[in-house]
Each structure stands twice: as C-alpha cells, then as structure tokens.
Amino acid sequence: MEVFEYIKSRRKKKPLHFTLIDPDKQEPEEAGETAKKAKEYGSDAVMVGGTFGDAYGEKLNRTIAEIKKAGLPVILFPNSAQQLSPEADALFFMSLLNSRSTQYLIDEQMKGSLLVEKYRLEPLSMAYLIVESGSPTGAGWAGDVRPIPREKPEFAAGYALAAKYFGMKFVYLEAGSGAEKPVPNEMIKAVKKVLGSDVFLIVGGGIRDGKIALEKIQSGADIIVTGTIVESDERKFKEIISVIKG
Numbered sequence: 222m223e224v225f226e227y228i229k230s231r232r233k234k235k236p237l238h239f240t241l242i243d244p245d246k247q248e249p250e251e252a253g254e255t256a257k258k259a260k261e262y263g264s265d266a267v268m269v270g271g272t273f274g275d276a277y278g279e280k281l282n283r284t285i286a287e288i289k290k291a292g293l294p295v296i297l298f299p300n301s302a303q304q305l306s307p308e309a310d311a312l313f314f315m316s317l318l319n320s321r322s323t324q325y326l327i328d329e330q331m332k333g334s335l336l337v338e339k340y341r342l343e344p345l346s347m348a349y350l351i352v353e354s355g356s357p358t359g360a361g362w363a364g365d366v367r368p369i370p371r372e373k374p375e376f377a378a379g380y381a382l383a384a385k386y387f388g389m390k391f392v393y394l395e396a397g398s399g400a401e402k403p404v405p406n407e408m409i410k411a412v413k414k415v416l417g418s419d420v421f422l423i424v425g426g427g428i429r430d431g432k433i434a435l436e437k438i439q440s441g442a443d444i445i446v447t448g449t450i451v452e453s454d455e456r457k458f459k460e461i462i463s464v465i466k467g
Contacts, residue, residue, distance in 0.1 A: 224266070224294050224311040224343050225390065228421065228444075231265055236438045238465045240264045241298065241425070241448030243271035243398075244284040253287030255451055260291040262462045267291070268446065269309065270298030281306045296345065300363065302333030311343035313391065318348050318380050322365040347391035347423075348384030350377060352408065354427060355401035371402070374411035381422075382415040392416060396426025399449050403427035406440040413441025430457055431464035438465060 222230075231237055240259040242252050256267050267288050269281075285295050285308035297312035299305055305312065314337065317325035337344055351360055353368040360366070369376050381392045394404045394412060404424050413422050424437045425446030434445050445465055450458050 224296060225345055227294060228266075232421065232443055235467060236442065236465050237265040237444040238263065238462045239266045239268050239296070239423075239444055239446045240293075240451055241268045241270070241446050242284075242288065242451070243448065244269055244281055245271045246452065249280065249283040249287040252284045253290055256288040256291035256293060258455065258458075259451070259462075260293050262459045263466050264293065264462055265444075266294040266296055268296050268298040268313070269306075270300060270304060282308045285309050297342070299329075299333070302329045302336065305333055305336045305340065305342070307340035307342070309340075309342060311345055312337065313347045313349075313393075314344035315347040315349040315391075315393070317351070317364045317366065318384065319350055319369060320364045320366050325364050345391060346389040347393055348380065348387075348389050349393050349395065350380050351395050351397065352377065352404050352426075354396035354403070360395060360397045369408075371405050371408070374405065374408040377408050378411040378415045381412040381420075385416055385420050389420065391421045391423055393423040393425065393446075395424075398426065400427035403433055403437065406436055409437060409440035409442055428461065429454075431460040434461045435464050 242255055269285055285306050288295050294310045297309045320326055351366045351368050353371045384392050396404050416422055421443045422441060423444040424442040428434050428447055437445055447461055
C-alpha cells in the first residue's frame with residue numbers, strides 16, 4: 222500500500238501519531254531501537270530528518286534501514302536535497318511557505334525532485350509553516366523564517382488555504398523542536414476550518430504530555446508529531462500516543 226493511502230485509511234479510525242527521529246543525534250542502531258518502541262506504543266509512522274542534516278549518504282541510509290526493521294512506514298523530512306535516501310518509503314515534499322529565502326520555498330525542491338524520481342520515492346506534498354513559540358527554534362533560524370504570530374490565526378489560515386489551492390495534501394503547523402509553547406489551539410481550529418477534510422493537518426513542537434496532545438487533536442489536528450520527547454522522557458512519549466489513540 223502507498224504511504225498516502227495508508228495514512229488515509231488509518232485516519233478514518235483514529236488521529237495519527239508520527240515519531241520524528243533526527244539521524245544526527247544517534248547512531249543507526251539506536252534509531253532502530255527508538256522505532257521499535259514507537260511501533261510498540263502505537264505510533265503510525267516514523268519521520269526522519271533534522272535541522273542541520275549532517276547525517277546523509279551512507280549514515281542516513283543505514284539509519285533508515287535500521288528504522289524499517291520496526292515495520293513502520295519511513296517518511297523523509299529533509300532539510301535539503303542532500304538529505305534524501307532511496308531506503309525510505311516516501312518523503313514530505315514540502316515548501317516552507319513563510320520563509321524569506323527561495324532556498325526553502327523552491328530551490329531545494331528543484332534540486333531534490335530529480336533524486337525523488339530516481340529513487341522512486343513517494344512524494345507527499347506539504348506546506349510547512351513555522352509558528353511563533355515563545356523562543357527561537359532551530360527550524361526557524363535555519364529556514365530564515367518570519368514565524369506566524371501566535372495571536373494571528375488568520376495568517377496561518379491564509380497560508381493553509383493557499384496550500385490547499387496549490388493542491389498540497391498536508392499542512393504542517395510547527396512550533397519547533399523543544400518549543401517553549403505549542404501551536405495555539407485557536408490557530409489549529411482556524412486552519413482546520415479552511416482545510417476541511419481534503420487536507421491533513423499536522424501539528425508538532427512543544428507537545429510534552431498527553432493533555433497538550435489531546436487539546437491539539439480536539440482542535441482539529443489529524444496527525445501529531447513528537448520528536449524531542451522521544452529522547453528525553455519515554456513515559457511521556459508513551460502517554461502521548463495512548464491519548465491520541467483514545
């Protein structure tokens with residue numbers, strides 16, 4: 222089954238949880254163990270990517286190979302065309318819509334598209350939006366971003382609706398790894414209202430416990446992504462997935 226069809230079929234039953242693994246932060250074998258725990262706890266897929274993308278080529282390939290042993294779909298979440306691998310099942314082919322740099326709007330996508338074709342990766346078109354989180358984050362700094370103000374949900378809704386009109390299948394509201402504050406509930410509600418059921422809404426960053434995860438699901442998130450909590454608190458990681466799955 223294609224990854225997009227897999228996501229659609231599973232979303233009909235419950236909201237989804239994706240585990241984000243940064244290949245820069247551990248050895249391939251450790252990443253594989255994390256993926257096994259994610260599968261055991263009920264996560265639906267593993268995203269692989271990091272802010273700096275130092276892990277590429279052979280290390281990235283080995284990391285994905287170890288993660289795939291867990292039996293979950295592996296979706297690349299690349300920061301550049303360099304961070305692509307034929308070992309993955311799919312990738313989020315994304316544009317950072319509130320970046321001030323064409324590098325993250327279209328340049329890396331232009332370079333990476335030929336590798337996506339060569340590697341026969343399934344592209345999952347996505348609008349990536351970074352939201353103000355109370356403190357600077359690596360994704361915002363590296364992506365040369367104007368973060369969406371927390372008190373301006375209509376800005377996020379406008380970007381999301383533009384993404385829908387462009388034909389994108391996913392919108393990702395990102396507070397950033399280790400964010401001080403998660404994406405506001407009112408912003409999630411506003412975005413989901415314009416997206417309807419046609420586009421999947423992903424929310425990540427600053428989701429540290431089950432209570433916060435439940436708020437985001439009740440506000441309209443289809444998919445919750447957690448990354449930092451995987452590394453820092455396994456109990457909370459398990460709790461978040463359990464709450465999402467009801």
